[in-house]
Amino acid sequence: MPVYRLDDRLVFPPVHLAEDGLLALGGDLRPERLLLAYSQGIFPWYAENLPILWHSPDPRMVMTTRDLIVQKSLRKAIRRKPYDLRLDTAFLQVLEGCASVPRPGQSGTWLIPEMVDAYTKLHDLGFAHSIEAWQGETLVGGLYGVSVGAAFFGESMFANAPDASKIAFVACVRQLDDWGIGLIDCQVHTEHLERFGAYEVPRMSYLDLLKTALDQPTRRGKWSFEIDLEELASSGGMLGATSPA
Secondary structure (H helix, E strand, O other): OOOEEEOOOOOOOOHHHOEOOEEEEEOOOOHHHHHHHHHOOOEEOOOOOOOOEEEOOOOEEEEEHHHOOOOHHHHHHHHOOOOEEEEOOOHHHHHHHHHOOOOOOOOOOOOOHHHHHHHHHHHHOOOEEEEEEEEOOEEEEEEEEEEEOOEEEEEEEEEOOOOHHHHHHHHHHHHHHHHOOOEEEEEOOOHHHHHOOOEEEOHHHHHHHHHHHHOOOOOOOOOOOOOOHHHHHHOOOOOOOOOOO
16 A cells, blocks of 8 residues: 655645555645644654654554553552642643653654644644653653543653652643543554553544544643642552552
8 A cells, every 4th residue: 555645735645545554745744744643543653864754553442431450569669659640730741851861762752843842832732741750850651642632642751760750651641531531542553551451442433532522622721639638648659548458
C-alpha cells in the first residue's frame, strides 16, 4: 500500500489505508491539523531530518480509567507521599524532560523542537496538559498528553526520581475518571502500560470507542487537581480510601 503525502489541505486519508501503522507524511503541525488527526485516530511520530510522519497503528493500545491497576509496591510508594503533584504548571519543562529520556533502539528523540512548539501551542489553547511530580521546587517527573472530548491521548512521560512518573500517571487517571474522561489512548504496546491495565484492541474497535468519547464536551483550559490528593495517598491510588493493601 502507498504512503500518502499531505499538502496544505486539512485532510487525512482513511486510516484503514495505513501500512504497518504509517498512514501519511508531510503536511504541518498547526493546531487545527493536530486536533483533526487525534479525532481520527492519527498521531505524529517522527525524528529529526525526516518529514512529518502520521501513524494509526493496528492494534491500538488503550485503557479506560476504570481499568487502572496499581501494583502493590506502587501503592506503598503513593502512601509515602514522596512528591507534590500538580497539573499544568510546567508544561514546557515536562516536554523537555520527556525529550531527554533515552529510548531503547533510538539514538535521538522524536520530541524535536518543531514538536515541542506544536504541543506548546496546543497547551496554550487549552487542549494539551502536563501532570507533574515535584520535590520542593524541582520537577522530578511527569507526563503530558492531549485531551479532546472524553478522551485523553497520552504522549510521553519521564522520571528523574523513583516512581515519579508512575505516581503522576495514577493521579492523572484518577482525576480523569472523576471528570468523566474515561478513554486513555496509549497508542502502541509497552509492558509498562500493560502493567497499569492497558490492552490492545483492533483499530476499528478503537475508532468506535473514540467516536463515543468525542461526543462529550472537551474540558478545555488550564487544569488543576480537583480530587482529594490526601485521599489518593491514603488509598494508595486505588478507588476509595478503604481499598485493600
